[in-house]
Amino acid sequence: MAEPVLLVEHLYYRYPTRNNYALDDISLSIPEGEFLAIIGQNGSGKTTLIKHFNGLLKPTRGRVVVDGRETTGLPTSDLARSVGYVFQNPDHQIFAETVRDEITFGPRNLGYAAERIEKALKLVLEEMDLSGMEEDMPFQLSRGQRQRLAVASVLAMEPAILIIDEPTTGQDWKESTRLMELVRQLNEKGHTCIITTHNMNLVSLFARRVIVMREGRLFLDGSTQDVFSQEDTLLTAGIKPPEVYSMARLLLPGVHFDKPLTPVDLGKLLAERARSPRLNSQFEVSP
Amino acid sequence: MALIELKDVSFTYRGSKSQALKNISLSIEPGEFVGVIGPTGAGKSTLCWAIVGVVPQILLGKLTGEVTVKGLPANRTPVAKISQIVGLVQQDAEAQLLMTDIEKEIVFPLENLSLPREEIERRLNYVLDLVNLRADRLRHPFYLSGGQKQRVAVAASLAMEPEVLILDEATSELDPVGAEEVHNLAGSLKSEGKTILMVEHNIDELAKHADRIIVMNQGEIVKDSSTRSVLSDVDFLASLGIYPPQVTQVAQQLISQGFASHFLAGQLPLTQEEGVEHIKRLWT
Numbered sequence: 267m268a269e270p271v272l273l274v275e276h277l278y279y280r281y282p283t284r285n286n287y288a289l290d291d292i293s294l295s296i297p298e299g300e301f302l303a304i305i306g307q308n309g310s311g312k313t314t315l316i317k318h319f320n321g322l323l324k325p326t327r328g329r330v331v332v333d334g335r336e337t338t339g340l341p342t343s344d345l346a347r348s349v350g351y352v353f354q355n356p357d358h359q360i361f362a363e364t365v366r367d368e369i370t371f372g373p374r375n376l377g378y379a380a381e382r383i384e385k386a387l388k389l390v391l392e393e394m395d396l397s398g399m400e401e402d403m404p405f406q407l408s409r410g411q412r413q414r415l416a417v418a419s420v421l422a423m424e425p426a427i428l429i430i431d432e433p434t435t436g437q438d439w440k441e442s443t444r445l446m447e448l449v450r451q452l453n454e455k456g457h458t459c460i461i462t463t464h465n466m467n468l469v470s471l472f473a474r475r476v477i478v479m480r481e482g483r484l485f486l487d488g489s490t491q492d493v494f495s496q497e498d499t500l501l502t503a504g505i506k507p508p509e510v511y512s513m514a515r516l517l518l519p520g521v522h523f524d525k526p527l528t529p530v531d532l533g534k535l536l537a538e539r540a541r542s543p544r545l546n547s548q549f550e551v552s553p
Numbered sequence: 554m555a556l557i558e559l560k561d562v563s564f565t566y567r568g569s570k571s572q573a574l575k576n577i578s579l580s581i582e583p584g585e586f587v588g589v590i591g592p593t594g595a596g597k598s599t600l601c602w603a604i605v606g607v608v609p610q611i612l613l614g615k616l617t618g619e620v621t622v623k624g625l626p627a628n629r630t631p632v633a634k635i636s637q638i639v640g641l642v643q644q645d646a647e648a649q650l651l652m653t654d655i656e657k658e659i660v661f662p663l664e665n666l667s668l669p670r671e672e673i674e675r676r677l678n679y680v681l682d683l684v685n686l687r688a689d690r691l692r693h694p695f696y697l698s699g700g701q702k703q704r705v706a707v708a709a710s711l712a713m714e715p716e717v718l719i720l721d722e723a724t725s726e727l728d729p730v731g732a733e734e735v736h737n738l739a740g741s742l743k744s745e746g747k748t749i750l751m752v753e754h755n756i757d758e759l760a761k762h763a764d765r766i767i768v769m770n771q772g773e774i775v776k777d778s779s780t781r782s783v784l785s786d787v788d789f790l791a792s793l794g795i796y797p798p799q800v801t802q803v804a805q806q807l808i809s810q811g812f813a814s815h816f817l818a819g820q821l822p823l824t825q826e827e828g829v830e831h832i833k834r835l836w837t
Contacts, residue, residue, distance in 0.1 A: 307728045308699040438592045438754060440794025464728050467796060504730040509757060509799040509825050516829045529799045533806020540812065540835035
């Protein structure tokens with residue numbers, strides 16, 4: 267098996283002003299190219315965990331290894347080469363006067379050559395559908411455009427790992443899925459992608475692996491479809507799976523899915539059942 | 554007379570070139586639970602602000618047409634007066650909380666109304682029970698979960714005893730269980746006779762409680778009908794970039810797979826229970 271791009275071993279974290287652990291013995295290994303969603307209730311430790319991935323927070327105990335380097339002792343600016351972090355609110359990260367300055371700020375700080383920066387700028391502008399806006403003022407862009415600018419400025423540093431904290435805030439379904447489609451394309455090019463979100467429909471459509479946090483602990487870790495099939499367990503962590511999983515559990519009990527379930531797939535499966543009477547006893551509907 | 558009435562209302566924010574609301578006509582009767590859906594920039598929040606008079610009295614611009622709340626013209630009745638009839642809870646509960654404990658938060662506006670002490674206590678106890686926060690009433694809002702904060706914001710609005718409660722994306726920053734808490738609270742307020750207007754992206758939850766849904770796009774109302782008939786139009790919703798309830802999407806797929814006769818046009822199942830009940834009949 268390939269070396270994990272991100273390795274967390276017995277990670278404990280306590281905020282200086284608190285008595286209890288915000289993260290309580292977290293261990294996980296993320297291989298390169300993973301598309302991972304971290305979910306859980308408000309306050310379950312999602313953001314605290316992902317802030318360890320780029321060194322914004324350092325373990326109280328345990329260790330986090332990014333791209334082969336332990337984060338303890340490494341400055342965040344150094345880790346920024348490996349890990350890109352897009353904040354929940356793009357306005358918390360945008361500061362420059364033009365789109366060009368915003369996007370090139372990171373690579374310039376990392377000391378990339380001018381030629382490389384120009385190339386990265388052109389590429390991310392295209393990828394994030396912002397071409398031609400180089401000289402625009404970021405705060406005159408729409409919210410959706412600002413969110414894409416935030417992603418673009420992180421991508422310009424060419425990080426191996428891309429972390430997006432709640433890509434849906436303030437966006438409607440169309441804008442959210444559009445951003446996620448772009449993230450998926452990056453994932454297909456080899457970037458490891460990690461998102462946190464409350465939108466389970468979005469998780470189901472895009473993530474291949476899901477981690478559920480509960481009260482600072484890693485509560486569940488598995489493929490998207492396996493995690494969402496455990497409805498009763500999820501409810502104790504404050505998570506409701508997408509409705510298709512509950513419907514499938516009631517209408518097709520015992521059926522195992524080998525990929526995340528969409529409404530269209532469930533509709534097709536149900537149509538198949540309805541058409542094959544001999545299967546009915548096998549797929550007896552529970553009372 | 555309708556409780557809330559908009560007649561041919563258009564609004565342009567000062568300094569903006571395009572209309573935020575275009576020829577909106579709408580009436581809401583007492584006791585209705587109305588959902589408002591639509592993409593960002595559709596004018597949903599502007600509609601809410603026009604009803605409470607914030608548009609155009611505080612957020613300036615050019616308003617034409619007529620907005621009335623219980624017969625009062627919303628564009629020239631003091632917002633403080635309208636807010637005794639209509640309570641508004643917005644997306645960011647934290648931005649609306651200002652006191653150091655829940656109890657103070659709830660009684661602050663009541664003290665401003667110079668209500669008698671007994672009346673304030675009665676209302677405080679009533680809303681604390683309603684939002685299920687009695688045990689937490691002396692806690693600082695900072696230490697509450699997102700769902701609890703939003704319930705405090707709702708409680709503070711309800712203590713004013715408004716006839717109408719507007720929830721403008723009040724659940725969008727909450728986890729799924731917190732969002733469900735707020736939706737269930739809205740549902741129980743409806744059964745107590747309150748009129749509810751709820752702007753919402755979470756259509757699966759909205760489907761459970763709303764009687765009627767208004768769909769907005771680019772400042773216009775593009776559909777205004779019963780919840781079932783609006784949400785049954787899966788293709789229409791998708792064309793506006795709105796994610797339809799998964800249950801109706803499954804039913805829609807079954808229809809295109811040749812099971813059309815099992816579903817009435819425009820009458821698709823909306824909730825999980827309905828969907829399971831209905832689909833079971835395909836093979837039992």
